[in-house]
Amino acid sequence: MNIGLFTDTYFPQNSGVATSIKTLKEALEAQGHNVFIFTTTDPNVDKDTVEANIFRFSSVPFIGFSERRIAFRGLFEAVKVAKEVNLDIVHTQTEFSMGLIGKYVARQLGIPAIHTYHTMYENYLHYVLNGHLLRPVHVQQFTKSYLKNMDGVIAPSQRVADLLARYGVEIPMRVIPTGVDLDAISGPDKADLREKLGIAPDAQVIITLGRVAAEKKIDRILQVMPDLLTEFPNLVFVIAGDGPDVDVLKAQVERLTLEDHVIFAGNIPHDQVASYYKMADFFVSASDTETQGLTYIEALGSGRKCVVYKTDYTDQVFNDPAYGLTFESLRQMKEEIAAYLRQGRQEIPPQLLAKKLEEISASHFASEVCKFYQYAIDNYQVKKEDSND
Numbered sequence: 001m002n003i004g005l006f007t008d009t010y011f012p013q014n015s016g017v018a019t020s021i022k023t024l025k026e027a028l029e030a031q032g033h034n035v036f037i038f039t040t041t042d043p044n045v046d047k048d049t050v051e052a053n054i055f056r057f058s059s060v061p062f063i064g065f066s067e068r069r070i071a072f073r074g075l076f077e078a079v080k081v082a083k084e085v086n087l088d089i090v091h092t093q094t095e096f097s098m099g100l101i102g103k104y105v106a107r108q109l110g111i112p113a114i115h116t117y118h119t120m121y122e123n124y125l126h127y128v129l130n131g132h133l134l135r136p137v138h139v140q141q142f143t144k145s146y147l148k149n150m151d152g153v154i155a156p157s158q159r160v161a162d163l164l165a166r167y168g169v170e171i172p173m174r175v176i177p178t179g180v181d182l183d184a185i186s187g188p189d190k191a192d193l194r195e196k197l198g199i200a201p202d203a204q205v206i207i208t209l210g211r212v213a214a215e216k217k218i219d220r221i222l223q224v225m226p227d228l229l230t231e232f233p234n235l236v237f238v239i240a241g242d243g244p245d246v247d248v249l250k251a252q253v254e255r256l257t258l259e260d261h262v263i264f265a266g267n268i269p270h271d272q273v274a275s276y277y278k279m280a281d282f283f284v285s286a287s288d289t290e291t292q293g294l295t296y297i298e299a300l301g302s303g304r305k306c307v308v309y310k311t312d313y314t315d316q317v318f319n320d321p322a323y324g325l326t327f328e329s330l331r332q333m334k335e336e337i338a339a340y341l342r343q344g345r346q347e348i349p350p351q352l353l354a355k356k357l358e359e360i361s362a363s364h365f366a367s368e369v370c371k372f373y374q375y376a377i378d379n380y381q382v383k384k385e386d387s388n389d
Contacts, residue, residue, distance in 0.1 A: 001033045001034070001088050001089070001370070001373065002033075002034045002036070002085055002086050002087050002088045002089075003028060003033055003034065003035045003036065003087070003088065003089055003091060003373070004036050004038055004082055004085075004087045004089070004090045004091065004102065004105065005021055005024070005025060005035060005036070005037050005038065005091050005093060006038045006039075006090060006091070006092045006093060006094070006098040006099055006101060006102030006105075007021050007037065007038070007039050007092075007093035007094050007098055007099075008039065008040055008059075008062075008068060008069060008070060008071070008093075008094040008096055008097055008098045008099070009021075009039070009040070009068055009069070009093075009094070010022070010037055010039040010040075010042075010054070011270075012042060012044045012045065013042060013068070013069075014267060014268075014269075014270065015068075015211065016118075016210070016294040016295070017093060017094075017118045017119075019270060019294055020093075020116075020118070020156075020178040020294060021037070021093055023178065023179060023180065023181050023362045023365065024178075024179075024362075024365065024366060024369060025037065026181065026362070027179065027181070027362035027363055027365060027366035028366045028369070028370070030363065030366070031363070031366055031367070031370065033370070034053070034085070035053060036053045036054075036055065036081075036082075036085050036087070037053060037054040037055065038055050038057070038078055038081070038082075038098055038101065038102065038105075039054065039055070039056055039057070039098060040056060040057060040059035040069040040070070040071050040097070040098065041056045041057065041058055041059045041069070041071075042056070042059075042069065055078070055081050057071040057073065057074030057077065057078065057098070057101070058071060058072055058073045058074065059071045059072060059097070060072060062096075070096055070097045071097040071098055071101065072097070074101060075101055075104060078101050078102075078104075078105050079104070079105050079108045079109070082105045082108075082109055083109060087105070087109060087111060088111060088373075088377060089106075089111055089112050089113070089114070089373050089376060089377060090102045090103070090105055090106040090109075090111060090112070090113040090114075091113075091114055091115070091116070091369075091373070092113060092114075092115045092116075092150075093115075093116050093118065094118075095115075095142065095143065095146045099115070099146065103150070110384075111377075111380070112151035112152075112376040112377055112379070112380035113150050113151055114150060114151055114152040114153065114154065114372065114373070114376050115146075115147060115150055115152070115153045115154070116153070116154040116156065117143070117147075117153055117154070117155055117156075117160055117164060118156065120159075120160065120163060120289060140166075140167045140168075143164070143167050143169070144167050144168055144169060147164075147169050147171055148171075150171055151171070151172070151376040151379065151380055152171055152172040152173065152174070152372060152375070152376045153169065153171055153172070153173050153174075154173075154174055154175075154176050154369065154372065155173060155174070155175045155176075156175075156176065156177055156178055157175065157177060157311070157312070157313035158175055158312050158313060158316075159311050159312055159313055160175075161173055161175050172375070172376070172379070174368070174372045176365065176368045176369055176372065177297075177313070177360070177365070178294055178297070178365060179297075179360055179361050179362040179363070179364055179365025179366070180294075180297050180298055180301045180360050180361065180362060181362045182301055182357055182361055182362065184270070184271065184274065185273070185274035185277070185298055185301045185302045193275050193276070193279045194279055197238065197263055197265065197279075198263070199236050199238075199263070199279075200234065202234060203234045203235070203236045204232055204234055204235050204236070204281050204341055204344075204345075205235075205236045205237075205238060205279065205280040205281050206221075206235070206236075206237050206238070206280060206281060206282060206283070206284045206337065206341075207237075207238040207239075207240060207276060207277065207279070207280035207282075207283055207284070207299075208221065208237075208238075208239055208240070208241075208283065208284055208285055208286075208295075209240040209241055209268065209273060209276060209277070209283070209295050209298075209299075210240075210241045210285075210287075210295045211241055211242075211243040212239060212241045212242055212243035212244070212245050212246050212249065213243040213244055213245050214244075214245055214248075215287060215289045216243075216245075216285070216286070216287045216289075217286035217287050217288065217309075218239060218245070218249055218286065219245075219248075219249060219252055220286040220330055220333070221237065221284055221286050221333075222237070222249065222252050222253065222256060222258065222262065223330065224330065224333065224334040224337070225237060225256065225258055225261060225262070226256055226258070227334060228334065228337060228338060228341070229258075229261060231338065231341075232338075232341050235261060235341065236261055236262070236263060237258075237261060237262045237263070238262075238263045238265055238276070238279075238280060239262065239263065239264050239265065240265040240266075240268045240273075240276050241265075241266075241267060241268065242266055242267040246264060249264075250264065273298060274298070274302050277298065277299045277302035277303075277304050278302050278303065278304065280304060281304075281340070281341070281344075281345045282299075282304050282305040282306060282307065282324075282340050282345075283295070283296065283299035283304050283305070283306045283307070283308075283324075284306070284307045284308070284333075284337060285306070285307075285308045285309065286309060286333060287308075287309060288309045288311075290309075290311075293308065293313070293314065296308050296314065296317065296318075296324075297317070297360050300317070300323060300324065300348075300356060300360070301357060301360060303347060303348055303353060304348075305322075305323060305324045305325075305340060305346070305348065306318060306323070306324035306325075307324060307325050307326075307327065307333065307336045307337055307340065308324060308325075308326055308327075309326065309327065309328075310326035310327055310328045311326075314326045317356075317360075320352065322348055322349060322352050323348060323352070323356060325339070325340070
């Protein structure tokens with residue numbers, strides 16, 4: 001199958017969506033498919049660089065979200081490329097520039113187009129004119145309009161599927177959680193990483209990893225640190241990642257006099273994230289805006305337990321305390337972190353971990369997506385034949 005993935009964000013941009021797309025691409029290729037990435041230019045990729053099966057289109061930074069980019073040309077060029085590589089299906093990963101180009105390409109080639117709804121935009125409206133321009137109803141109208149006449153939509157979690165149903169989306173839908181490239185996170189723990197970060201060998205370490213932004217609620221973890229330190233004086237909290245709230249959180253650390261117990265590790269290349277997860281005792285996230293939380297799955301895949309915000313999805317993943325715990329309140333989060341710290345670092349039992357890793361593997365993810373591709377192609381052909389009768 002020749003598959004076109006259309007996205008506004010891709011490596012070297014560092015995000016959950018970029019990781020999800022790269023994981024899908026490589027897993028599909030491992031199963032014998034041809035995958036072509038249609039994405040934006042990036043200032044960190046030289047315009048003369050040749051990237052196999054990756055086509056970049058002229059772009060500018062997105063207003064209010066400068067790490068992400070929007071293509072401003074390439075409509076006809078994308079059609080030309082798609083014809084040359086003989087696409088069988090278009091899979092859009094964004095509702096914006098490259099997503100719209102993907103929809104146009106599918107129409108021009110007479111092939112089906114499906115979409116993955118990665119982001120619950122109602123939680124991100126503050127990035128556009130401080131939330132004064134757009135309202136949740138605008139997100140609903142935009143989403144429903146974008147998905148109209150598409151041949152299917154993938155929801156990474158039931159939470160997203162319920163949201164799309166509330167929006168009135170009626171096209172075929174599948175809940176398919178993003179998988180994890182187990183090979184990429186199965187490397188050995190780097191024993192010198194703690195030393196590099198200045199962490200004592202006997203310290204207890206918790207970590208959060210990802211974009212450092214308001215919606216990730218990292219400030220809530222910092223809030224409970226003083227209480228935790230009264231019982232666990234050697235506790236260190238590593239914040240791995242970069243984003244618009246770094247300075248805000250650093251100021252909070254100073255107010256709480258936590259400078260000796262909080263480390264800002266900065267942006268972590270994806271090929272190093274496994275070492276960071278494994279260096280820690282367990283992973284913590286207070287974010288309540290995740291569509292599924294790829295970092296949770298990466299941490300689990302690295303063999304680390306997690307303490308994360310409670311949703312239908314996280315309750316399904318962390319359905320045994322051996323994997324992790326979920327919480328709904330600040331107090332409950334603090335109690336669960338303390339409970340794991342009292343236990344000391346405990347590895348997930350190998351048999352339980354192997355079972356969970358199979359559920360979250362990239363190969364399982366790709367297989368489920370492929371089934372949906374085939375459904376969309378078959379259904380598209382039926383509709384085409386019916387329209388010709």
